[in-house]
Amino acid sequence: MSETRRPLILDVDGTFLRTDLLFETFWLGLGRAPLPTLRAALGHFRDPAALKAALVDITQPRLDLMPVSPEIDGIIKTARETGRPIGLASASDRRLIAALSDHHGFEEPPLGTADGRNLKGPQKAEALVERYGEGEFDYAGNEAADLTVWRSGKEAIVVGDPASAEVLREEGRVVTELDGGWAPRDLWKALRPHQWVKNILLFLPAIAAHDFAFSTFFLVLLGIVAFSAAASSIYIVNDLLDLEADRLHPTKCNRPFASGKVPIRIGMVASAVSGLIALGIGAALGGGFLGIVALYMLLSLSYSLKLKRMRWVDIAVLATLYTLRVVAGAAASGVDASIFMLVFIFPVFLTLGCVKRLTELALATSDERLPGRGYGRTDRGDLLNMAGIGTVGALVIFLLYSFSAQAQVLYPTRWLLWVALIPIAAWLIRMVKLGWEGRQDYDPIVFALRDRMGLGILLITLSLMFYAAGLWAEWFGL
Incomplete structure (x- = not known):
């Protein structure tokens, strides 16, 4: 058979697509129907064909959103220019492969796992030889399991598997090697280290108690490392649950898992x-x-699975997650967290949760509800009102705290606490205003810790409180 008529057969997972359909269906199912998905995964763990079929029965992913390998896409365009027939052969469920083939307009009938037969390795090679004959097709794959298939075909296209490419060359086969795999910097990005800055909240109890001992600092620092690792673990889970929503988003579509830059299985391990x-x-x-x-971690996971899609509940959960960081700071250092402080910071974080949603709505490109969220632009007024209630609540609680017995002990110059209400109010109002105008990023805490003017206002507040506590006089004789 001439090269121009010899079929070009493409593996799907990790070759034609920069993702894996088994993991795609698992995480999509986990987000939409968690209990049936877990039952399917546990019940068919040792039977890949049955597992794939069960997951597709539960839910089917948006195949039109799947990231296609740019290198393979270039080969496809060249093949089409020369009139070569193109087909898909994959160990993924045949229903998905058939739909994917139809969507991309491939001529050859697709092959996939069906009827209890997991079409991988020798089974795939057998099916292709049965259809085309020994050495009568070219095959593109990406892992050692494809060696049997490459050996049954003519030319081998190897994606991101140098070891297999070398083996095939030593056997005298024609090999085209393409870049594949993933870069550690993309996995690092998936961990979202820029979000770790939020864990500075663990220092609040020590600061409020005026405990600046090195031992306290060290214990809180260990707590920050733990919370950073916990947050990164859940960020990855959240990204895997939000693959389709992220691919529909103008900027989140570039996230490592949504774009296919990092394999889903690597994310699961990380x-x-x-x-x-x-x-x-x-x-x-x-x-x-x-x-x-x-x-x-449990509450964050619940938020990712369900609660973030529930209007108003999601904001209360966000505020609770922020507050838990403060409680964790007290637990790590052994410093007692004032009940007034906890009651004060919750409405602050409630306000910032509203700011997060206001920002997302302000930056939205349409009036439809946000993908994976329960809010649309018509909710902006209600969110603004809730942010206002949170702001007023925080200021009232801070004022009440200034009259407490603890405040009288910690802050001899109490009237400065009342003065500090002014910059606190200014900071909160400014955050709400910037969120309403869409002039923040998607996380108000991260924004706040990078916002120079906002940091200046917070430092003024802290300076007034330190002065009221007599710390400036103790440290500098002021």
Whole structure:
């Protein structure tokens, strides 16, 4: 058969697509129907064909959104220019492969896992030889399991598997090698290290108690490492649950898993390792801190699975997650967290949760509800009102705290606490205004810790409180 008529057969997972359809269906199902998906995964763990069929029965992913390998796309265009027939052969469920083939207009009948036969390795080679004959097709794959298929075909296109490419060359086969795999910097990006700055909230109890000892600082720092690892673990889970929503978003579509830059299985391993690090450090810091970390991870997971899609509940959960960081700081350092402080910061974080949604709506490109969220632009007024209630509530609680017995002990010059209400109010109002105008990024805490003017206002507040506590006089004689 001439080269121009010899079929070009493409593997799907990790070759034609920069993702894996088995993991895509698992995470999509976990987000939409968690219990049936978990039952399917546990019940068919040792039977890949049955597992793939069960997951597709539960839910089917948007195949038109799947990231296509640019290198393979270039080969496809060249093949089409020469009139070569193109087909898909994959170990993924045949229903998905058939729909994917139709969507991309491939001529050859697709091959996939069906009727209990997992079309991988020797089974795939057997099916292709049965259809085309030995050496009568070219095949593109990406892993050692494809060696049997390459050996049954003519020319081999190897994606991101140098070891297999070398083996085939030593056997005298014609090999076209394409870049593949993933870069550690993309996985690092998936961990969202820029979000770790939010864990500075763990220092609040020590600052409020005026405990600046090195031992306290060190324990809180360990707590920050634990919470950073816990947060990264859940960020990855959240990204995997939000693959379709992210691909529909103008900027989130570039995230490592949505774009296919990092394989889903790598993300699953990274999430598990990060979670174990968080729990390990948590155990070292004591049972109380471990319980808070575990609660934070459980609540974050619940938020990712369900609660973030529930209007108003999602904002309350966000505020709770921020507040847990403060409680964790007290547990890590052994400093008592004032009930007034906890009651004060919750409405602050409630306000910032509203700011987060206001920002998303202000930056939205249409009037439709946000993908994966329960809000549309018509909710902006209600969100603004809730932010106003949170702001007023925080200021009232701070004022009440200034009359408490604890405040009288910690802050001899109490009238300065009342003055501090002015910059606190200014900061909160400014955050709400910037969110309303869409002049923030998608996380108000991260924005606040990078906003120079906002940081200046917060430093003024802190300076007034330190002066009221007599710390400036103690440290500098002022």
